[in-house]
Amino acid sequence: MAVALESISVTGTSVEISGVSRVFRVDGREVNALRDVSLTVRPGEFVSLLGPSGCGKSTMLRIIAGLDRPDAGECVVDGAIVRAPSLSRGVVFQDHRLLPWLTVRENVLLALHKAPIGQDGREARVLELLDLVGLSAFAGAKPHQLSGGMSQRAAIARALAPRPRLLLLDEPLGALDSLTRSRLQGELLRLWEHEKVTVIMVTHDVEEAVYLSNRVFVMEPRPGRVRGIFDVSIPYPRRRVDADFVALRQSILDILEREATAAELTC
Numbered sequence: 001m002a003v004a005l006e007s008i009s010v011t012g013t014s015v016e017i018s019g020v021s022r023v024f025r026v027d028g029r030e031v032n033a034l035r036d037v038s039l040t041v042r043p044g045e046f047v048s049l050l051g052p053s054g055c056g057k058s059t060m061l062r063i064i065a066g067l068d069r070p071d072a073g074e075c076v077v078d079g080a081i082v083r084a085p086s087l088s089r090g091v092v093f094q095d096h097r098l099l100p101w102l103t104v105r106e107n108v109l110l111a112l113h114k115a116p117i118g119q120d121g122r123e124a125r126v127l128e129l130l131d132l133v134g135l136s137a138f139a140g141a142k143p144h145q146l147s148g149g150m151s152q153r154a155a156i157a158r159a160l161a162p163r164p165r166l167l168l169l170d171e172p173l174g175a176l177d178s179l180t181r182s183r184l185q186g187e188l189l190r191l192w193e194h195e196k197v198t199v200i201m202v203t204h205d206v207e208e209a210v211y212l213s214n215r216v217f218v219m220e221p222r223p224g225r226v227r228g229i230f231d232v233s234i235p236y237p238r239r240r241v242d243a244d245f246v247a248l249r250q251s252i253l254d255i256l257e258r259e260a261t262a263a264e265l266t267c
């Protein structure tokens, strides 16, 4: 598989985040989940937001999705300020959030209920996606009959169903065993290539970020902000044992390690 950003006829959207801050009030005190975060994602890019727990990754993703609003700054997707959720932005969380009383097919179909296509078009899109994520044989299964990996595949199919131009992933593989996880990482790349979406993925797994992304935004907590940006120019498909892969992973780990030490010293 050859996935190069340059070779993709881009239909994914751009994302511009400028000066975004978000403060939560918890038990009478302020938590700076994000402070003055600015970043730009190019159309068709696969980027990761990487950092330790609590550095504001999910908050950032929720703001981009339109599920939360910043206290300051703005998030512009494809030229328009995000104010509410939209079908043009698909979201996948760590837990699959499939409706337990519906089959896999019905769960994916439900995501198309507002799509401007007829019933035949909807059914065809569902079949295409289930095939793409390897779940054709489980179309009639209920979520409790699926393994963790299969559930996440179904959740990804559901998010992609309305042909979003931006796919937002919040640790979508975080709860999976390592074997399933690395298999799904390969599948995510295949889907990215096929659907030509822009992908923003939240992860705390350095190897996952380097394996998948064109760029990695390393975040730090208290207050949540971007500490560094790494270009991953290693061609796809990447091999986790190659020297340039290992070296980049180590550089990012070093930053995270320094961050953790600094945080301990200031606690």
Ligand SMILES: Nc1ncnc2c1ncn2[C@@H]1O[C@H](COP(=O)(O)OP(=O)(O)O)[C@@H](O)[C@H]1O
Residues within 6 Å of the ligand: 024, 025, 026, 031, 032, 033, 051, 052, 053, 054, 055, 056, 057, 058, 059, 060, 224
């Ligand atoms: N709805 C909320 N109410 C109060 N505090 C929140 C809320 N959401 C997030 N936070 C706080 O904001 C910080 C960042 O959280 P989050 O974005 O979930 O981080 P991450 O996804 O990187 O682990 C944390 O300290 C968290 O406790």
Ligand SMILES: [Mg+2]
Residues within 6 Å of the ligand: 057, 058, 059
């Ligand atoms: Mg999170």
